[in-house]
Amino acid sequence: MLFNTHEFVVLVSVVLALVAFLRGRVGQNTTLLVASYVFYGWWDYRFLVLLWASTLVDFTVGRRLAQVDDPTQRRRLVGLSCVVNLGLLGFFKYWNLFASTGNGFGAWLGIEEAILPSLQIVLPVGISFYTFQTLSYSIDVYRRTVPPCDSLLDFALYVAFFPQLVAGPIERPGNLLPTLSRARRLSATNFEAGAFLFASGWFRKSLGDVMATVSDPAFADPASTPAWMALWGVYAFSFQVYLDFSGYTDMARGVARMFGIQLMENFRAPYFATSISDYWRRWHISLSTWLRDYVYMSLGGTRSGRARVAINLMLTMLLGGLWHGAAWNYVVWGGIHGVIVGLEGMRSERRGNDGVGIGPYISRRLEAVTKWFVTFHVIVFTLVFFRAQARGEHGAVGEAFAYLGQLSQLTVSPFTPPPLLLGLFLLVVGLDMLSQRAGRSDFAFSWPWPARGGVVAVLGLLGFILGSGENRAFIYFQF
Amino acid sequence: MHSSTSSSDPGTTGSDAGGAVRSLGFAMAIVLVFAGLLQTAALPKPILTGSDRSMGQYESLKLHVARDGGYDVLFLGNSFTRQGVDVEIFDKDIKQRTGRIVESFNFGAGGTPLSVLPHVTRLAFRADTPTTSVFVLVPQMFSFRSDTGSAAAASPYGEAFADPIALRGALSLWLLDRVSLFAQRFGIKSALVFDHDAQRIEAKHQDRRGFQPNTRTAPPPPRDELSNRARVRRLARISPRAYAKLVESIGIAKAAGSQVWLVEGVANPDHFSLIDKPAERLRDIERLLMQAGKEMGANVVLQSKDFTLGPTDFADANHLKPAGAERFSHWLAERIDP
Numbered sequence: 069m070l071f072n073t074h075e076f077v078v079l080v081s082v083v084l085a086l087v088a089f090l091r092g093r094v095g096q097n098t099t100l101l102v103a104s105y106v107f108y109g110w111w112d113y114r115f116l117v118l119l120w121a122s123t124l125v126d127f128t129v130g131r132r133l134a135q136v137d138d139p140t141q142r143r144r145l146v147g148l149s150c151v152v153n154l155g156l157l158g159f160f161k162y163w164n165l166f167a168s169t170g171n172g173f174g175a176w177l178g179i180e181e182a183i184l185p186s187l188q189i190v191l192p193v194g195i196s197f198y199t200f201q202t203l204s205y206s207i208d209v210y211r212r213t214v215p216p217c218d219s220l221l222d223f224a225l226y227v228a229f230f231p232q233l234v235a236g237p238i239e240r241p242g243n244l245l246p247t248l249s250r251a252r253r254l255s256a257t258n259f260e261a262g263a264f265l266f267a268s269g270w271f272r273k274s275l276g277d278v279m280a281t282v283s284d285p286a287f288a289d290p291a292s293t294p295a296w297m298a299l300w301g302v303y304a305f306s307f308q309v310y311l312d313f314s315g316y317t318d319m320a321r322g323v324a325r326m327f328g329i330q331l332m333e334n335f336r337a338p339y340f341a342t343s344i345s346d347y348w349r350r351w352h353i354s355l356s357t358w359l360r361d362y363v364y365m366s367l368g369g370t371r372s373g374r375a376r377v378a379i380n381l382m383l384t385m386l387l388g389g390l391w392h393g394a395a396w397n398y399v400v401w402g403g404i405h406g407v408i409v410g411l412e413g414m415r416s417e418r419r420g421n422d423g424v425g426i427g428p429y430i431s432r433r434l435e436a437v438t439k440w441f442v443t444f445h446v447i448v449f450t451l452v453f454f455r456a457q458a459r460g461e462h463g464a465v466g467e468a469f470a471y472l473g474q475l476s477q478l479t480v481s482p483f484t485p486p487p488l489l490l491g492l493f494l495l496v497v498g499l500d501m502l503s504q505r506a507g508r509s510d511f512a513f514s515w516p517w518p519a520r521g522g523v524v525a526v527l528g529l530l531g532f533i534l535g536s537g538e539n540r541a542f543i544y545f546q547f
Numbered sequence: 548m549h550s551s552t553s554s555s556d557p558g559t560t561g562s563d564a565g566g567a568v569r570s571l572g573f574a575m576a577i578v579l580v581f582a583g584l585l586q587t588a589a590l591p592k593p594i595l596t597g598s599d600r601s602m603g604q605y606e607s608l609k610l611h612v613a614r615d616g617g618y619d620v621l622f623l624g625n626s627f628t629r630q631g632v633d634v635e636i637f638d639k640d641i642k643q644r645t646g647r648i649v650e651s652f653n654f655g656a657g658g659t660p661l662s663v664l665p666h667v668t669r670l671a672f673r674a675d676t677p678t679t680s681v682f683v684l685v686p687q688m689f690s691f692r693s694d695t696g697s698a699a700a701a702s703p704y705g706e707a708f709a710d711p712i713a714l715r716g717a718l719s720l721w722l723l724d725r726v727s728l729f730a731q732r733f734g735i736k737s738a739l740v741f742d743h744d745a746q747r748i749e750a751k752h753q754d755r756r757g758f759q760p761n762t763r764t765a766p767p768p769p770r771d772e773l774s775n776r777a778r779v780r781r782l783a784r785i786s787p788r789a790y791a792k793l794v795e796s797i798g799i800a801k802a803a804g805s806q807v808w809l810v811e812g813v814a815n816p817d818h819f820s821l822i823d824k825p826a827e828r829l830r831d832i833e834r835l836l837m838q839a840g841k842e843m844g845a846n847v848v849l850q851s852k853d854f855t856l857g858p859t860d861f862a863d864a865n866h867l868k869p870a871g872a873e874r875f876s877h878w879l880a881e882r883i884d885p
Binding site: 255256257259260263267516517518520521522524525526528529 | 563564565566567568569570571572573574575576577578581
């Protein structure tokens with residue numbers, strides 16, 4: 069059930085009415101939980117079993133961790149949570165990658181027969197998100213940074229809350245559980261803020277679909293894509309993925325806000341970043357902070373020597389890339405970012421500030437613009453690895469290099485983006501700037517009511533118009 | 548480094564809530580008014596010289612075609628056509644007379660003057676390509692809405708911009724069209740002027756293929772009412788663009804391979820007689836129709852002496868009662884050979 073469908077509108081409307089009517093926490097959470105299972109089951113009801121398994125295991129682990137003080141037993145309990153959740157994720161998402169890689173390695177060693185079978189596995193929607201979310205609960209309880217949840221109902225809703233279930237943001241127990249553990253009062257203010265976020269997200273998602281009409285043909289056959297088409301294609305894709313994902317996030321946050329639940333911000337104008345490190349503080353914030361807190365810190369973080377820190381960083385970024393997809397091109401993408409972030413870190417140590425300095429001979433403003441320009445293009449061109457797909461005999465990484473090779477032959481572009489598209493793109497940039505200045509996504513919160521209403525209406529209408537027609541799934545649903 | 552946002556439920560003051568409600572209400576109002584406008588941006592630009600109520604008919608025809616396949620005969624015109632041509636009677640009579648089975652659709656769109664007719668025709672042909680098109684043309688479609696100079700006539704929006712009253716009326720009808728379309732698109736019952744359109748689509752085609760009998764029970768306004776006189780006064784002059792627009796409309800139908808019939812309709816004689824030289828005006832219109840028919844290869848059917856519509860056939864100044872529609876439809880079936 070996509071967010072921009074009639075079925076979803078009906079579901080939200082019915083649930084809102086029920087939740088408004090039911091004042092108590094149990095009634096509200098039960099309604100939301102049932103709605104969440106209906107929402108998830110709409111995709112494929114069979115995978116509700118996995119959701120329930122993850123919920124029950126981590127709820128039980130959390131309760132036991134509260135009762136156990138022995139460090140070994142505690143480690144075993146959190147280990148169990150990791151094994152179950154990562155096991156589910158590993159099997160459903162990565163089995164075939166491991167199998168093909170293992171068999172390829174075996175072939176290199178001279179073993180002709182495939183060692184590991186390739187399986188027809190359906191990837192459950194949202195598994196990358198909810199397993200991380202439940203893991204964060206177990207680990208936080210283990211670290212004693214959050215108390216365990218006593219209510220299975222509240223915990224089940226924490227895992228399955230439908231706006232953020234299938235594509236994030238990956239919530240933290242310290243943020244979401246306290247909200248779910250009390251009754252929430254629906255208010256006009258929250259509904260308005262939610263409507264703003266939803267309309268904004270709908271516009272972004274729809275515009276992202278428009279961008280896809282430029283990027284898809286470019287990436288269809290990289291080796292024969294003209295250089296100018298490849299260039300526009302990669303720019304378009306960089307905005308497609310951002311608009312698609314940030315759009316979805318805003319829609320999710322908007323719906324949650326209507327229920328009086330504030331989900332964490334997941335994007336903060338990432339294409340304004342002036343370094344790759346800065347980019348990762350603005351892009352998919354819920355994932356980057358998750359990786360920082362549960363992978364990087366667990367590996368030692370910055371507490372070790374320089375070499376060890378670099379390794380920790382690299383491993384974290386490689387895992388971050390792998391999280392996005394069961395293919396080596398994602399790992400390459402993560403690895404490239406890991407190298408750059410590591411270099412930036414080393415450089416900033418020497419300079420005493422964040423990011424890469426250009427030199428003392430140019431003005432600060434020009435330096436900032438240059439840093440932004442370079443960072444933006446590093447982001448854009450590395451996204452080629454993110455987007456490239458295996459085609460025939462060629463792997464995705466090979467296709468990515470073929471694409472970049474085409475770019476190197478760039479001359480003059482005969483293609484000019486339609487003015488309307490450029491105008492809408494500038495509108496998105498403007499919205500990001502307003503958000504950045506206000507420090508929040510619903511930047512219009514302090515505006516007079518006619519202006520707020522006007523913005524909601526315009527964004528909603530633009531989302532409707534641009535989105536009329538074929539309903540593309542959100543890109544991040546595949547992760 | 549980023550930290551999670553607080554999940555606390557923000558407090559709500561009375562003024563915040565009031566502002567939020569007003570803001571949402573304002574947003575909904577804007578959405579309702581402009582949704583249809585933006586959605587139809589891809590369609591031919593509506594011309595503001597008259598109302599454009601054809602969108603409801605367009606949506607209805609599309610749905611009918613999806614259900615029933617294409618139609619053989621399409622009736623085009625204004626509300627006189629919509630309320631005056633009973634396609635079931637027409638089809639039945641054609642079958643009785645010729646033995647052939649034809650299926651017709653009534654694409655009469657309220658308020659259509661000749662200046663908007665090409666747009667309406669184009670719209671109809673987007674939804675279907677009938678083998679026969681019948682344009683039913685009544686005097687008010689030829690009307691020139693105001694005394695204007697050549698500048699207004701040359702404007703793409705014609706007379707409306709020179710006539711503030713017509714412009715305001717046209718704009719409000721145009722906006723209401725958009726609201727109706729928006730309501731239809733989301734299946735929302737429309738309590739507005741075009742409620743019958745929304746209900747028609749909602750009723751899953753239990754309607755009469757575009758025909759909408761005039762069920763008005765109130766007596767027509769008296770002949771000497773001020774507004775009535777103002778309305779009929781406009782019938783006195785024929786728009787200088789009438790012929791060009793008629794020819795353009797015929798051209799659109801012929802380009803789609805449709806055989807074209809031009810049928811003379813009439814206004815309520817009791818009202819039409821109020822203008823200066825009504826007989827002369829009718830002759831002007833008939834001459835115009837004959838010329839267009841000859842130039843464009845269209846068949847022309849004029850009201851003949853042995854049949855004419857009288858005041859008792861009309862529910863008001865411009866629309867037939869169901870009994871009048873029945874008479875007219877029978878007469879059409881005698882004259883038209885699809």
